[in-house]
Amino acid sequence: xxxxxxxxxxxxxxxxxxxxxxxxxxxxxxxxxxxxxxxxxxxxxxxxxxxxxxxxxxxxxxxxxxxxxxxxxxxxxxxxxxxxxxxxxxxxxxxxxxxxxxxxxxxxxxxxxxxxxxxxxxxxxxxxxxxxxxxxxxxxxxxxxxxxxxxxxxxxxxxxxxxxxxxxxxxxxxxxxxxxxxxxxxxxxxxxxxxxxxxxxxxxxxxxxxxxxxxxxxxxxxxxxxxxxxxxxxxxxxxxxxxxxxxxxxxxxxxxxxxxxxxxxxxxxxxxxxxxxxxxxxxxxxxxxxxxxxxxxxxxxxxxxxxxxxxxxxxxxxxxxxxxxxxxxxxxxxxxxxxxxxxxxxxxxxxxxxxxxxxxxxxxxxxxxxxxxxxxxxxxxxxxxxxxxxxxxxxxxxxxxxxxxxxxxxxxxxxxxxxxxxxxxxxxxxxxxxxxxxxxxxxxxxxxxxxxxxxxxxxxxxxxxxxxxxxxxxxxxxxxxxxxxxxx
Numbered sequence: 001x002x003x004x005x006x007x008x009x010x011x012x013x014x015x016x017x018x019x020x021x022x023x024x025x026x027x028x029x030x031x032x033x034x035x036x037x038x039x040x041x042x043x044x045x046x047x048x049x050x051x052x053x054x055x056x057x058x059x060x061x062x063x064x065x066x067x068x069x070x071x072x073x074x075x076x077x078x079x080x081x082x083x084x085x086x087x088x089x090x091x092x093x094x095x096x097x098x099x100x101x102x103x104x105x106x107x108x109x110x111x112x113x114x115x116x117x118x119x120x121x122x123x124x125x126x127x128x129x130x131x132x133x134x135x136x137x138x139x140x141x142x143x144x145x146x147x148x149x150x151x152x153x154x155x156x157x158x159x160x161x162x163x164x165x166x167x168x169x170x171x172x173x174x175x176x177x178x179x180x181x182x183x184x185x186x187x188x189x190x191x192x193x194x195x196x197x198x199x200x201x202x203x204x205x206x207x208x209x210x211x212x213x214x215x216x217x218x219x220x221x222x223x224x225x226x227x228x229x230x231x232x233x234x235x236x237x238x239x240x241x242x243x244x245x246x247x248x249x250x251x252x253x254x255x256x257x258x259x260x261x262x263x264x265x266x267x268x269x270x271x272x273x274x275x276x277x278x279x280x281x282x283x284x285x286x287x288x289x290x291x292x293x294x295x296x297x298x299x300x301x302x303x304x305x306x307x308x309x310x311x312x313x314x315x316x317x318x319x320x321x322x323x324x325x326x327x328x329x330x331x332x333x334x335x336x337x338x339x340x341x342x343x344x345x346x347x348x349x350x351x352x353x354x355x356x357x358x359x360x361x362x363x364x365x366x367x368x369x370x371x372x373x374x375x376x377x378x379x380x381x382x383x384x385x386x387x388x389x390x391x392x393x394x395x396x397x398x399x400x401x402x403x404x405x406x407x408x409x410x411x412x413x414x415x416x417x418x419x420x421x422x423x424x425x426x427x428x429x430x431x432x433x434x435x436x437x438x439x440x441x442x443x444x445x446x447x448x449x450x451x452x453x454x455x456x457x458x459x460x461x462x463x464x465x466x467x468x469x470x471x472x473x474x475x476x477x478x479x480x481x482x483x484x485x486x487x488x
Contacts, residue, residue: 096178326358341431
């Protein structure tokens with residue numbers, strides 16, 4: 001599912017970013033590769049015609065409306081606290097967007113135009129919260145290396161997973177203005193042993209991903225050094241988090257920190273939940289696996305499915321998991337809104353072919369949550385067909401993220417190596433994926449592989465769709481920017 005990126009780009013990105021190119025989420029510092037999006041600007045001004053866009057296709061907004069960045073390069077609007085931008089989240093009402101940045105140690109706050117999707121950062125301290133008061137931000141706690149972000153379904157709270165703080169920061173949200181206020185005292189964060197004046201928590205070492213349950217009662221987080229999935233009860237009035245007691249409070253690969261023993265959680269990196277509230281999934285790149293849990297709707301506690309149904313891994317290891325393919329270094333798993341399918345995103349399709357990457361395609365049992373990978377080439381997509389006899393696709397080199405449209409008919413895949421977003425149409429009956437031909441099938445920084453040309457897409461690391469399905473937002477580390485795309 002990746003587009004063919006050239007060897008010199010891979011060598012350059014490895015040198016510039018100071019990291020293993022197989023794991024795009026492990027970036028330690030940001031770079032900027034300025035490139036003015038002249039084509040997009042001309043299209044926006046009506047001076048040239050835009051290529052045809054099919055259903056689910058993407059078109060970048062023109063001029064400064066099409067991106068916000070730390071430097072204002074590439075024709076973007078300039079913003080603060082976006083160094084190492086990592087995740088974007090849009091509120092349910094569509095009026096506010098939040099972005100975490102691990103080099104700025106911050107969360108940036110934007111007003112969103114619900115009609116166009118355009119973002120404008122709020123002025124002064126209302127526009128960002130960081131560990132220090134640099135760039136005019138308000139000062140917050142437990143934001144060192146801020147990465148994962150989640151909003152509560154009721155719109156009252158925002159949660160940030162900060163791996164360098166080994167903590168989760170807790171914010172109350174003004175539903176009228178979108179402003180954030182960190183809860184006072186211990187309620188403002190959760191950390192190991194209560195460090196930094198936080199509530200005490202377990203299984204939080206290098207916590208990097210977080211999600212809230214659909215009913216708003218629980219918060220779940222993945223910590224890749226603790227090799228753990230943690231479980232919290234959420235106070236619906238204040239948003240404060242309390243970890244469930246004993247083994248109900250966390251599940252880890254080794255059972256350390258008084259956690260329950262789990263499988264397929266070595267370097268747990270991503271956590272997702274189903275819309276029906278029945279299941280939680282963890283993608284773990286050292287286990288090369290997706291772990292499957294059932295959720296108790298009353299308490300929020302998790303139980304791993306027994307036997308091989310409890311996980312799917314590249315070689316079937318990790319405690320007798322079901323064997324899968326295109327799961328090497330899997331870092332993301334996204335279940336579909338209809339509950340019938342799910343997709344894994346792995347930056348390396350096979351151990352022998354570093355940097356390739358693939359999308360694994362699963363049928364999901366709606367009663368149990370168990371995953372079963374489709375047989376043959378229907379079970380995965382990769383840029384060159386590697387990863388275990390996969391279908392080929394463009395603009396999917398080193399895939400790093402995925403999101404599904406609210407109607408379940410479009411899958412968007414962000415690719416760190418391709419500097420692109422690949423666009424797939426999903427068959428709602430089978431879960432199969434089809435990429436449109438030519439420019440309708442992808443948008444990229446340089447327009448290679450026949451993609452539509454875009455801006456601020458260098459090093460796409462995460463994707464986020466607005467709840468109304470109108471806009472797609474990319475966090476692009478190389479550009480230090482958020483690209484704003486209109487979804488047709």
